[in-house]
Amino acid sequence: xxxxxxxxILSVFMFNPCVAEVLHGGVEVDNQYRQMQNDLFTGEVQNLxxxxxxxxxxxxxxxxxxxxxxxxxxxxxxxxxxxKDGVIIPKGTIAHGRINQIKDSRKLGRPGWIELDFDYIIxxxxxxxxxxxxxxxxxxxxxxxxxxxxxxxxxxAAGGVAGGFMALNWFGLEAAIASQGYTIAxxxxxxxxxxxxMALLRKGNDVLIAPGDEIRxxxxxxxxxxxxxDTALMQHELFYPGLDIHISNVEHxxxxxxxxxxxxxxxxxxxxxxxxxxxxxxALVNDYNAVFRPSVFGDTKIMFKQIKxxxxxxxxxxxxxxxxxxxxxxxxxxxxxxxxxxKISVDNAYRKVSDKTKxxxxxxxxxxxxxxxxxxxxxxx
Numbered sequence: 001x002x003x004x005x006x007x008x009i010l011s012v013f014m015f016n017p018c019v020a021e022v023l024h025g026g027v028e029v030d031n032q033y034r035q036m037q038n039d040l041f042t043g044e045v046q047n048l049x050x051x052x053x054x055x056x057x058x059x060x061x062x063x064x065x066x067x068x069x070x071x072x073x074x075x076x077x078x079x080x081x082x083x084k085d086g087v088i089i090p091k092g093t094i095a096h097g098r099i100n101q102i103k104d105s106r107k108l109g110r111p112g113w114i115e116l117d118f119d120y121i122i123x124x125x126x127x128x129x130x131x132x133x134x135x136x137x138x139x140x141x142x143x144x145x146x147x148x149x150x151x152x153x154x155x156x157a158a159g160g161v162a163g164g165f166m167a168l169n170w171f172g173l174e175a176a177i178a179s180q181g182y183t184i185a186x187x188x189x190x191x192x193x194x195x196x197x198m199a200l201l202r203k204g205n206d207v208l209i210a211p212g213d214e215i216r217x218x219x220x221x222x223x224x225x226x227x228x229x230d231t232a233l234m235q236h237e238l239f240y241p242g243l244d245i246h247i248s249n250v251e252h253x254x255x256x257x258x259x260x261x262x263x264x265x266x267x268x269x270x271x272x273x274x275x276x277x278x279x280x281x282x283a284l285v286n287d288y289n290a291v292f293r294p295s296v297f298g299d300t301k302i303m304f305k306q307i308k309x310x311x312x313x314x315x316x317x318x319x320x321x322x323x324x325x326x327x328x329x330x331x332x333x334x335x336x337x338x339x340x341x342x343k344i345s346v347d348n349a350y351r352k353v354s355d356k357t358k359x360x361x362x363x364x365x366x367x368x369x370x371x372x373x374x375x376x377x378x379x380x381x
Contacts, residue, residue: 040125044227046083052219054133055079055362056095057212057325064104064112064207071099075118078214078325079362080233088225090233091347092327094122095133095217103138104206112206113138114371118217129225133217137207137371207371212323214365235327235345242273242309243342245330247349252324252361256297260365264298264318265330265346271307275341279303281333284319285343286326295320324365 056075075097081089101115118133209215249266263284271277279302284292294303298318307313321328328346333339350358 036125040228040232041226042086042229044085045224046085046088046227048081048088048131048219048223048225050220050222052081054081054089054095054217054219056215056217057323058097058209058215059211061211062099062114062116062207062209064102064114067099067102067114069099069102073097073099075215075217076325077121083225083227086227086230087233088227089121090124090228092124095131096120096122100134114207114209116215116217129223131223132220134220135215135217137209209371212325213371214325216366230351233351235329235347237329237345237348238340238343240273240275240332240341242271243275243277243332244270244272245332245342245344247330247344247346249357250346250350250353250361251357252364253318254364255295255320261322261324262295262298262318262320263324263328263346264316265349266314266316267302267330268312268314269307270312271309274309275334276309277307277332277335279305279317281335282317283331283333284321284328284346285331285340286321286323286328288326290322291331292319292321294318 055078057078059074059076062071062073075095077089077091077093077095080087080091095118097116097118099114100117102113104112113136115136115138116134118131118135120128120130122128246268247265248268251264251266252260253262253264254260255262269277279294279300282294286292294300295318296303297320299316302313302315302317305313329343330346331340331344332342334341
């Protein structure tokens with residue numbers, strides 16, 4: 001009986017065209033999925049280890065004075081995470097986060113702080129992977145107290161100096177000599193009391209984390225992840241016949257105002273095309289299609305140089321950008337119609353940059369962030 005039933009079910013699946021079509025479609029999808037896996041991954045698996053740190057930038061403003069506990073947000077991974085066999089979290093991976101705790105600034109100079117939790121990431125190939133990550137701007141209590149004391153001492157000392165000068169100005173040098181300095185000492189004491197009062201009333205800074213600010217998220221669990229092939233992480237490029245552009249170094253630098261928003265490229269150009277170019281015909285274009293022309297604060301030799309057919313040049317050129325963590329392409333334009341002729345990926349070139357330069361860039365970007373919200377004088381009471 002069982003054999004007869006099995007044969008009947010098999011005949012239904014074999015001779016029913018609808019079922020056959022579903023099976024065929026399922027096999028096709030399965031084959032496509034396996035092919036995608038083969039194209040993306042090496043077949044190796046590495047762990048995202050506990051205590052690993054992932055650098056990200058948030059997609060929206062997080063403000064200790066305005067945001068609420070429980071608010072959700074997304075962040076984007078700005079630096080590849082690698083195991084010993086290759087990349088396991090590529091740049092551009094999206095992370096889902098939530099504000100776990102928040103505290104706005106208080107009197108006595110106590111600053112605000114934000115604590116963020118991350119529960120999953122979405123990789124560029126669409127996989128959703130659970131993680132447990134945390135990031136906090138809260139200082140250790142000892143460090144916070146020490147900083148507040150130093151600031152309060154500064155306020156008190158400043159008040160004492162001001163009070164001494166005021167007493168000297170009011171009572172004169174003769175009175176100070178006659179009283180053996182007691183008038184100045186009294187003025188300094190009064191000024192110190194005023195300064196201490198200012199310190200007690202002083203409110204600490206609120207925290208603001210804005211898009212472009214780089215945050216460092218610590219991982220609290222071990223997560224197994226497949227290793228990406230190098231070819232799967234390469235960005236698309238556009239080439240123009242005869243125009244050969246090679247980016248040999250990528251540096252992240254501060255502008256003259258101290259902002260880390262400058263990308264300096266070391267490039268070699270061989271122009272065997274039918275076009276004439278200059279530095280003004282090139283730009284950095286990011287993944288939002290924002291265009292950034294060469295900066296006058298960097299090396300300007302290439303910027304004003306003509307690159308004629310047959311020329312070969314090498315040098316450095318700088319670009320000021322709005323968010324140094326985005327993806328960028330060095331783009332050459334046709335000066336007659338403004339059309340992009342060549343687009344060379346800065347991210348592709350960055351993969352071949354020396355570890356020394358990458359570490360230097362990491363330190364430069366990290367020094368930028370203190371997450372301190374600037375106080376608007378119109379908001380002060």
